[in-house]
Amino acid sequence: xxxxDRIVTxxxxxxxxxxxxxxxxxxxxxxxxxxxxxxxxxxxxxxxIIHRIFLQYSDHLRKSFTPTTGAANASxxxxxxxxxxxxxVMWEFRFFYANLNDILHRDQxxxxxxxxxxxxxxxxxxxxxxxxxxxxxLAIPDEEIxxxxxxxxxxxxxxxxxxxxxxxxxxxxxxxxxxxxxRVLLLLKPYFHPDKGLELATLMAHYQVLGSVxxxxxxx
Amino acid sequence: xxxxDRIVTxxxxxxxxxxxxxxxxxxxxxxxxxxxxxxxxxxxxxxxIIHRIFLQYSDHLRKSFTPTTGAANASxxxxxxxxxxxxxVMWEFRFFYANLNDILHRDQxxxxxxxxxxxxxxxxxxxxxxxxxxxxxLAIPDEEIxxxxxxxxxxxxxxxxxxxxxxxxxxxxxxxxxxxxxRVLLLLKPYFHPDKGLELATLMAHYQVLGSVxxxxxxx
Amino acid sequence: xxxxDRIVTxxxxxxxxxxxxxxxxxxxxxxxxxxxxxxxxxxxxxxxIIHRIFLQYSDHLRKSFTPTTGAANASxxxxxxxxxxxxxVMWEFRFFYANLNDILHRDQxxxxxxxxxxxxxxxxxxxxxxxxxxxxxLAIPDEEIxxxxxxxxxxxxxxxxxxxxxxxxxxxxxxxxxxxxxRVLLLLKPYFHPDKGLELATLMAHYQVLGSVxxxxxxx
Amino acid sequence: xxxxDRIVTxxxxxxxxxxxxxxxxxxxxxxxxxxxxxxxxxxxxxxxIIHRIFLQYSDHLRKSFTPTTGAANASxxxxxxxxxxxxxVMWEFRFFYANLNDILHRDQxxxxxxxxxxxxxxxxxxxxxxxxxxxxxLAIPDEEIxxxxxxxxxxxxxxxxxxxxxxxxxxxxxxxxxxxxxRVLLLLKPYFHPDKGLELATLMAHYQVLGSVxxxxxxx
DNA sequence: CATGAATGAGTCTTCATTCAT
DNA sequence: GATGAATGAAGACTCATTCAT
Numbered sequence: 001x002x003x004x005d006r007i008v009t010x011x012x013x014x015x016x017x018x019x020x021x022x023x024x025x026x027x028x029x030x031x032x033x034x035x036x037x038x039x040x041x042x043x044x045x046x047x048x049i050i051h052r053i054f055l056q057y058s059d060h061l062r063k064s065f066t067p068t069t070g071a072a073n074a075s076x077x078x079x080x081x082x083x084x085x086x087x088x089v090m091w092e093f094r095f096f097y098a099n100l101n102d103i104l105h106r107d108q109x110x111x112x113x114x115x116x117x118x119x120x121x122x123x124x125x126x127x128x129x130x131x132x133x134x135x136x137x138l139a140i141p142d143e144e145i146x147x148x149x150x151x152x153x154x155x156x157x158x159x160x161x162x163x164x165x166x167x168x169x170x171x172x173x174x175x176x177x178x179x180x181x182x183r184v185l186l187l188l189k190p191y192f193h194p195d196k197g198l199e200l201a202t203l204m205a206h207y208q209v210l211g212s213v214x215x216x217x218x219x220x
Numbered sequence: 221x222x223x224x225d226r227i228v229t230x231x232x233x234x235x236x237x238x239x240x241x242x243x244x245x246x247x248x249x250x251x252x253x254x255x256x257x258x259x260x261x262x263x264x265x266x267x268x269i270i271h272r273i274f275l276q277y278s279d280h281l282r283k284s285f286t287p288t289t290g291a292a293n294a295s296x297x298x299x300x301x302x303x304x305x306x307x308x309v310m311w312e313f314r315f316f317y318a319n320l321n322d323i324l325h326r327d328q329x330x331x332x333x334x335x336x337x338x339x340x341x342x343x344x345x346x347x348x349x350x351x352x353x354x355x356x357x358l359a360i361p362d363e364e365i366x367x368x369x370x371x372x373x374x375x376x377x378x379x380x381x382x383x384x385x386x387x388x389x390x391x392x393x394x395x396x397x398x399x400x401x402x403r404v405l406l407l408l409k410p411y412f413h414p415d416k417g418l419e420l421a422t423l424m425a426h427y428q429v430l431g432s433v434x435x436x437x438x439x440x
Numbered sequence: 441x442x443x444x445d446r447i448v449t450x451x452x453x454x455x456x457x458x459x460x461x462x463x464x465x466x467x468x469x470x471x472x473x474x475x476x477x478x479x480x481x482x483x484x485x486x487x488x489i490i491h492r493i494f495l496q497y498s499d500h501l502r503k504s505f506t507p508t509t510g511a512a513n514a515s516x517x518x519x520x521x522x523x524x525x526x527x528x529v530m531w532e533f534r535f536f537y538a539n540l541n542d543i544l545h546r547d548q549x550x551x552x553x554x555x556x557x558x559x560x561x562x563x564x565x566x567x568x569x570x571x572x573x574x575x576x577x578l579a580i581p582d583e584e585i586x587x588x589x590x591x592x593x594x595x596x597x598x599x600x601x602x603x604x605x606x607x608x609x610x611x612x613x614x615x616x617x618x619x620x621x622x623r624v625l626l627l628l629k630p631y632f633h634p635d636k637g638l639e640l641a642t643l644m645a646h647y648q649v650l651g652s653v654x655x656x657x658x659x660x
Numbered sequence: 661x662x663x664x665d666r667i668v669t670x671x672x673x674x675x676x677x678x679x680x681x682x683x684x685x686x687x688x689x690x691x692x693x694x695x696x697x698x699x700x701x702x703x704x705x706x707x708x709i710i711h712r713i714f715l716q717y718s719d720h721l722r723k724s725f726t727p728t729t730g731a732a733n734a735s736x737x738x739x740x741x742x743x744x745x746x747x748x749v750m751w752e753f754r755f756f757y758a759n760l761n762d763i764l765h766r767d768q769x770x771x772x773x774x775x776x777x778x779x780x781x782x783x784x785x786x787x788x789x790x791x792x793x794x795x796x797x798l799a800i801p802d803e804e805i806x807x808x809x810x811x812x813x814x815x816x817x818x819x820x821x822x823x824x825x826x827x828x829x830x831x832x833x834x835x836x837x838x839x840x841x842x843r844v845l846l847l848l849k850p851y852f853h854p855d856k857g858l859e860l861a862t863l864m865a866h867y868q869v870l871g872s873v874x875x876x877x878x879x880x
Numbered sequence: 881c882a883t884g885a886a887t888g889a890g891t892c893t894t895c896a897t898t899c900a901t
Numbered sequence: 902g903a904t905g906a907a908t909g910a911a912g913a914c915t916c917a918t919t920c921a922t
Contacts, residue, residue, distance in 0.1 A: 024890085025892065101390065105384075147403065159374070166338070257883055258883070258884095443886085474885095478886045591846065604761050697898085697904055701902065884920100887916105898908075
């Protein structure tokens with residue numbers, strides 16, 4: 001692996017473990033056993049590293065949330081796909097969610113890119129909900145689509161922050177993130193078509209189980 | 221007003237205006253025209269000031285969310301009271317919501333107090349929802365009370381952070397907070413008893429108007 | 441002596457001895473046995489210190505070059521005064537002359553102040569030459585007053601740089617500065633009225649002697 | 661053109677444009693599209709490049725200021741030649757004049773070469789003035805030849821620095837350099853033989869025109 | 881109560897230079 | 902000849918906190 005990639009990987013690891021603000025460029029360099037100068041050879045500054053990580057993040061988002069049309073959206077398999085994708089991004093880039101505002105307000109360029117990605121997501125999510133409504137999976141009044149997508153985005157974006165505030169340690173476990181995924185379903189539950197009760201129950205059960213792993217295997 | 225109180229007031233003002241992390245103890249002292257030493261005579265450290273602010277915060281919360289029992293909970297006046305109280309606390313202590321995790325994870329004692337208050341709130345909120353359900357205002361299945369309160373708490377706790385992330389400036393307007401209050405209603409809407417449609421519509425209209433002040437009078 | 445003044449004095453000393461660019465804020469602090477933080481308590485940054493020194497510099501200039509009118513300007517005593525003042529400022533702030541452009545182009549505010557002082561000086565110097573011309577001491581054609589003042593200003597401003605370039609060590613001695621003063625007289629010599637030959641010769645002899653001290657007593 | 665020469669050419673260009681201290685070895689390499697390692701293959705270090713530029717500089721000087729003997733020195737054509745040569749060297753190596761002391765005191769070997777060239781120049785210049793005096797073009801008392809050559813050298817060596825200090829931008833235009841050439845004539849004017857008034861006036865007019873180009877064509 | 885000077889560890893960043901390939 | 906990754910010492914500056922008066 002190239003040094004440049006090793007830096008990104010190490011930064012992501014340390015950011016996720018210790019919080020972005022507690023990880024200095026010197027920490028990252030020391031962690032890799034390279035000199036600070038070398039790190040600055042590959043990246044102009046710390047924000048530049050975060051930029052690179054953000055690219056990975058938005059790539060994942062774009063790949064995972066390309067909307068499908070038609071009957072596919074009536075299949076639980078597709079629903080699993082989306083919910084798993086939510087979980088994956090939340091976990092892999094949890095430092096980003098945990099320090100969203102610090103990071104965005106320090107770097108306007110990144111903030112603009114973030115807003116662009118959010119805008120795409122909003123459009124896709126609304127299309128998805130409308131499609132599911134027309135597939136008779138959901139029954140969401142048209143005027144509620146918009147506020148609902150907003151609440152859903154907010155839930156996903158700040159679930160980690162919320163959970164971090166609920167716990168004395170800033171670390172979050174995968175289980176806690178699965179609980180967040182389950183909450184997404186909870187918010188949609190009132191709108192689910194009665195016919196789909198069984199499928200919905202299966203989905204919810206799935207993520208509730210994942211969300212209740214007693215001993216978190218990832219952090220002691 | 222005593223110096224000690226003036227410090228708390230000034231700190232709250234500056235924190236809300238500029239963000240807690242951007243306000244140093246020297247800023248606060250300079251703002252009041254006192255010496256940093258004097259500030260440290262009254263408070264052991266910066267966290268100690270935040271502690272005092274937090275006391276005001278939790279006092280407000282406790283006063284405002286004491287649950288009522290019986291028919292009172294069927295009255296829109298009471299609902300207004302709660303929603304206005306939510307708004308008030310969000311606005312008055314917005315710096316706290318904007319930097320929740322930074323503040324909590326730096327100071328375990330404060331964090332414990334925060335969790336205690338949240339626990340009280342959770343109990344009260346659940347009682348309120350149950351009471352409203354028994355008053356035939358809402359119809360929330362018992363097993364959904366718990367997750368719903370959690371989502372509501374989360375919505376209120378991170379609405380400011382969410383909105384800050386959506387905007388290029390970290391400043392928050394009152395209008396934006398009223399939109400958050402309106403979202404609380406939105407989440408409850410599916411559970412409202414059909415009979416209460418009119419009252420609900422009035423409530424929602426009220427906060428939507430407040431949330432859509434075109435020119436924000438607080439920040440240009 | 442207050443710490444703030446001690447910092448200015450130490451900075452001036454070290455700047456003059458080692459060159460402004462070779463003296464860091466940490467050097468200054470270490471030289472005084474104070475912490476870097478303390479230095480930054482008294483001054484916002486390194487330029488701020490230079491600013492303060494520049495104030496002393498321009499104060500001296502303004503005090504020393506207030507022009508006199510009338511017969512006084514025909515007296516050798518007054519000429520000595522001006523030439524000694526030139527020497528004093530060159531010596532006391534030699535670091536400034538030695539690094540003029542680096543310092544000015546790094547700090548626009550200082551640069552503007554510098555230009556303002558230079559403008560004053562130009563006006564005063566031109567008035568002086570005209571006065572001496574009308575007192576029959578000099579005979580400078582009116583159209584040459586302007587370019588001549590410019591050359592004189594330039595000579596004084598860059599004499600130190602010039603001499604530094606001529607020597608393998610960057611240090612300059614007082615003798616070398618006196619040679620600069622003598623050069624000022626040299627440039628004016630062609631314009632001196634024949635009647636004043638004796639006075640001029642005395643003046644020149646005075647500064648030539650000072651400029652030829654064999655062993656420089658100030659630097660080994 | 662060989663890489664080694666391309667490096668020298670690029671370095672000179674960038675130094676003149678941006679100032680020697682603002683141009684890193686990496687800048688030069690990047691400007692040429694070569695690697696820093698390659699640059700260091702051809703030159704031991706940054707000073708080594710400056711060394712090479714200095715060779716060009718001194719070659720020009722030596723070629724241009726070889727003194728002529730006899731009647732040739734009474735011809736305005738020769739005077740033009742010398743003054744144009746002064747201009748050419750000032751313009752082509754302006755970075756060197758702008759940072760003379762930084763460059764010399766960093767590199768003793770270069771400094772020694774510089775002093776040697778200056779010594780040659782001094783000898784040649786004095787010979788020239790003496791020759792012109794014996795050709796009845798100038799009338800300089802023998803004891804003033806020496807100090808006058810020194811002032812002239814100083815004027816030429818620091819005219820750029822002086823002008824840079826007078827302007828808020830560090831950039832220098834050709835017009836400004838022509839003004840410097842005109843100042844050389846100004847300093848000699850008092851010594852010019854009355855018979856040569858016409859020729860002198862022509863010369864001065866020539867360089868004054870060049871020195872007063874309104875819109876500087878080289879920098880916007 | 882109050883002053884304000886002082887501390888010092890820590891942060892990001894730069895750049896001439898080296899070296900294995 | 903050339904690449905480009907790597908080094909490391911150094912610099913300016915910040916800020917919560919302490920302490921003598």
